[in-house]
Amino acid sequence: MLTNRNILLCVGGGIASYKAAALASKLVQAGASVQVAMTKNAQQFIGKTTFEALTRKPVYDDVFIEHDASKIAHIDLADEADLIVVAPATANLIAKLATGIADDFITTTILAAKCPVVVAPAMNVNMLEHPATVRNLDQLMADGVQVIAPGVGNLACGWVGKGRLPEPEDLVETIKGLFETKPLAGRHVLVSAGPTIERIDPVRYLTNDSSGKMGVALAEAARDFGATVTLVHGPIKGELPSGMTTVAIESGDEMLHEMLTRYAAQDLVIMAAAVADYRPTIQYTxxxxxxxxxxxxxxxxxxxxxxxxxxxxxxxxxxGFAAETEQVEVHALKKLERKHADFIVANDVSRPEIGFSSDENQVTVFEKNGPARHYGQQLKTDLAKGLLEQFAEVLR
Structure with missing residues (x-):
């Protein structure tokens, strides 16, 4: 899977730099062609010789030193790389990448790169959770950079918490996954999520208990499966997912407009939103x-x-989705026929452990031209992946 893949491993200056050596070794063993670039601070923790021995290639650490006079190294490596991995990514390096600062070999090369970039943060938990670092990571994700969540455990500073660089074996598996053929690559997916609000007057309205968690999980799964995703959502709590277009609405009419505006260009449309069935005849100003x-x-x-x-x-x-409290199968089958849908995903929202605000769900999928398929109780994020695989089968 990694055979003949060109991977540029960028090593930041942190105690976790020693793990980068093991990562370089395992990537080479997996068949990748690994080139290493280091910050000056990284060399305070581990020497260039280690990486040169593991990769059998020179290490780059100075934008003004060219190993081949016929090439501009930071441009050449940016052009050749199939993937750039920043591990460990320090708070300083993350801040530079988020703001476009290019003052050393790594930042200059990444600014010139067109290939995917993966960042694996590693630092003290307080540094990781500082608003500046959170803001910078959000910016990187908005720019299309994949951020690998750090692990939790004992940190070199003595603190216990989030901030550990994942183990090299886990990083290799993540990297392999980036080169897999994604089931929705090249597809356009439109997802609706959350409740709608129907105003009575400026301070009162009709709505429902939908949290939007299932719809957001489906949008994120579609994104991870390679799709171009648009999420049209009502009022939902929490951060909106990155790597997709998000459109906020309030009323059912607003959602209808946004869905219809984008409908023709879509391959897969998932109506996970809980749209109000009724609205006041008169909306007072x-x-x-x-x-x-x-x-x-x-x-x-x-x-x-x-x-x-x-x-x-x-x-x-x-x-479509059918959130029912009784005779789930009966109502779902009627909805499948009446709404001209290809699938109806039905669940029993009377059960609090799989209801609107729960992190878990249990559903049965009814298909127009196939048998029903049951998904046992599980996290909505895991369920979303299973559902997307089923829908992708029909697209193929």
């Missing part, structure tokens, strides 16, 4: 004062987004 006695609010149906997409479907694979 001013807060309505409390009155004596009962209050009646007249409701009207909202537009059925899934059915609208089903009626306009041409080439798209269309997936």
């Amino acid at each position: 001013k807060k309505q004062k409390k009155i004596d006695g009962p209050l009646q609010i007249e409701l009207e149906e909202t537009t059925d987004i899934l059915r609208t997409l089903g009626e306009q479907k041409t080439h798209q694979v269309l997936v």
Whole structure:
């Protein structure tokens, strides 16, 4: 899998630099052609000779020293690399990469690179969680850099917490995964997530308990499977996923507009959002004062987004969700036919352990032209990968 792959390993200056030597060795053993670049600080922890012995190639550490006068080294290596791995990535190196500073061999080379870049942070837990580092890592991810989450354990500084560089074996497996053929590579995927809000007046509204966790997990899985992803979402808590287009909406009409605007260009459309079925007939522009006695609010149906997409479907694979509290299979099968969907993912939201706000789910997928498939209780992030594999089979 890594045979003849050109990997540029960039070593930052931290105590975890010694692990980079083992990583270089294991990448070479896996068949990769490994070139190493080091910061000056990295050489305070481990020498160039170690990497030269492991890779049988010179180590680059100075942008003004050319090993071959006919080439500009930092441009040449950037052009040749199939992948750049920064391990360990110190807070200083991360800050430079996030802001585009190019003042040494590594930062200059990465700024010139067109290949994928992977960053593996390693530092004290307080440095890792500092707002500046968090902001810089968010910027790198927004720029398309893959950040490998550091491990938790005993740190060289004496603290115990997050900040350890993953073991070389784990890093190699992650790197191998980047060269795998991704099941949704080249595909366009549109996902909706979360609840919608239907206003009564400026301070009151109708909504539901959807957290958006399942939809976000599906969008992230589609991204990791190589798709170009757009996530249209209602009000959801937590950070939005990186590496995709995110579109915030409030009402069902706004979601309908955004979904239809993007619909024609999609290969796979997943309606995981819990769209309100009704809205107030009148939306007041001013807060309505409390009155004596009962209050009646007249409701009207909202537009059925899934059915609208089903009626306009041409080439798209269309997936809907059925959040039920009883007769799950009966309602799901009716919805599959009525909404002209290719799949309906059904779950029992009356069970708190797999309900709207839970991190886990258990579903049965009903397919228009195939048998039902059951997925046992598991993390929504894991379930999303299984669902995407099933949907990708139909696309293929």
